[in-house]
Amino acid sequence: MSYVPSPTALVFTKTPEPVILSLEPERPNFYVHPDVYLTTDDELKGTGTVSKANVQKGTLLFIDNPYSIIPTAAPGSTTPYSRPLCSRLQCSRVVDLSSASTKSCHCVTEVVWCDADCQALGKAEHDFECSWLKTHSKSIRQEIIEPDFFSLWLIVRTLAQRELELSSPPTSTTGPNGTFPCDWNVIRGLRSNEDELQPLKVQGWRSLAERYLVGEHSMLRHSLSVDEMLTLMCQVEINHYDLWTQLIGVYPLPAEPVERAESCFAYTMYLRTPFLNHSCDPSLMHQPDGNGRMVFHATRFIPAGEEFSIAYFDLAEPKYADVKERRAYLEDEFCFTCICPRCLQESGEN
Ligand SMILES: [Zn+2]
Numbered sequence: 345m346s347y348v349p350s351p352t353a354l355v356f357t358k359t360p361e362p363v364i365l366s367l368e369p370e371r372p373n374f375y376v377h378p379d380v381y382l383t384t385d386d387e388l389k390g391t392g393t394v395s396k397a398n399v400q401k402g403t404l405l406f407i408d409n410p411y412s413i414i415p416t417a418a419p420g421s422t423t424p425y426s427r428p429l430c431s432r433l434q435c436s437r438v439v440d441l442s443s444a445s446t447k448s449c450h451c452v453t454e455v456v457w458c459d460a461d462c463q464a465l466g467k468a469e470h471d472f473e474c475s476w477l478k479t480h481s482k483s484i485r486q487e488i489i490e491p492d493f494f495s496l497w498l499i500v501r502t503l504a505q506r507e508l509e510l511s512s513p514p515t516s517t518t519g520p521n522g523t524f525p526c527d528w529n530v531i532r533g534l535r536s537n538e539d540e541l542q543p544l545k546v547q548g549w550r551s552l553a554e555r556y557l558v559g560e561h562s563m564l565r566h567s568l569s570v571d572e573m574l575t576l577m578c579q580v581e582i583n584h585y586d587l588w589t590q591l592i593g594v595y596p597l598p599a600e601p602v603e604r605a606e607s608c609f610a611y612t613m614y615l616r617t618p619f620l621n622h623s624c625d626p627s628l629m630h631q632p633d634g635n636g637r638m639v640f641h642a643t644r645f646i647p648a649g650e651e652f653s654i655a656y657f658d659l660a661e662p663k664y665a666d667v668k669e670r671r672a673y674l675e676d677e678f679c680f681t682c683i684c685p686r687c688l689q690e691s692g693e694n
């Protein structure tokens with residue numbers, strides 16, 4: 345791939361104010377800096393990524409396109425950050441609901457397309473989910489459950505891509521530099537932490553899988569068993585991204601912590617970003633662009649051989665100044681105790 349990142353694509357903010365990256369239609373769906381490669385499995389953290397050469401602050405290192413994405417802010421909602429997204433995966437842009445060209449489906453209000461072209465191109469994707477949405481969305485939304493309706497919908501959209509992939513396998517399953525796989529097998533290989541979940545939680549999820557996701561009554565066409573579905577639910581729960589408009593991982597942290605003033609606008613599954621591990625002193629900052637693609641830049645100078653790291657949450661939030669709060673959050677959400685240099689130092693462990 346001959347893509348050369350343009351310096352104008354860089355975004356720097358001292359504070360994590362919402363900044364929407366401008367659309368670059370010529371941008372590829374997926375980009376990895378040529379010096380970046382995957383490391384072999386680390387016993388503690390799994391696969392990671394490093395660079396062969398020194399990386400200057402501001403360098404564009406990755407762009408990852410979603411394997412599946414769902415909007416979590418409903419069209420017509422009055423919050424300022426409501427961002428209805430086009431239901432065609434390759435588009436995923438924010439839809440202008442006042443435009444005459446907007447198309448929608450009668451299944452749920454969240455399913456909209458920019459125009460008739462996107463609706464036609466996204467037909468196979470939506471055909472997979474439409475009956476499921478019509479049949480189950482109302483009752484799922486009425487239940488107080490975890491995972492909630494949006495998380496289950498993300499699983500359905502992930503399954504839709506799997507089915508499309510099975511019916512027309514991709515010609516290449518690796519990225520442009522040959523090291524980053526990019527098909528369903530990546531999701532199948534993600535850690536699920538199933539054994540670390542509380543038995544009650546697993547029981548609840550199994551019941552959801554049986555009621556809404558597996559079997560003819562689910563209205564979904566796939567070959568997964570209840571056990572396989574349960575594993576997928578755990579994998580998606582642990583590895584999905586909440587999309588916020590602001591830049592995450594700004595370094596150094598703003599002098600004053602900033603309270604997050606918005607809600608997340610989408611849930612997404614990416615195939616390559618799971619290879620980026622967490623640190624509370626990350627080397628990369630990331631932000632979604634206008635098409636649901638996640639864009640990663642070096643937030644500081646990174647010496648050759650140092651593993652790239654990202655923040656799994658917004659470190660600028662006041663409560664995460666406290667090492668105990670950060671560790672508790674990571675243990676709850678991601679089932680690990682953070683031993684990044686910053687946590688070790690702040691907890692007096694080194
Ligand atoms: Zn569109």
Ligand SMILES: [Zn+2]
Nearest residue numbers: 449450451474
């Ligand atoms: Zn529909």
Ligand SMILES: [Zn+2]
Nearest residue numbers: 624682684687
């Ligand atoms: Zn940490």
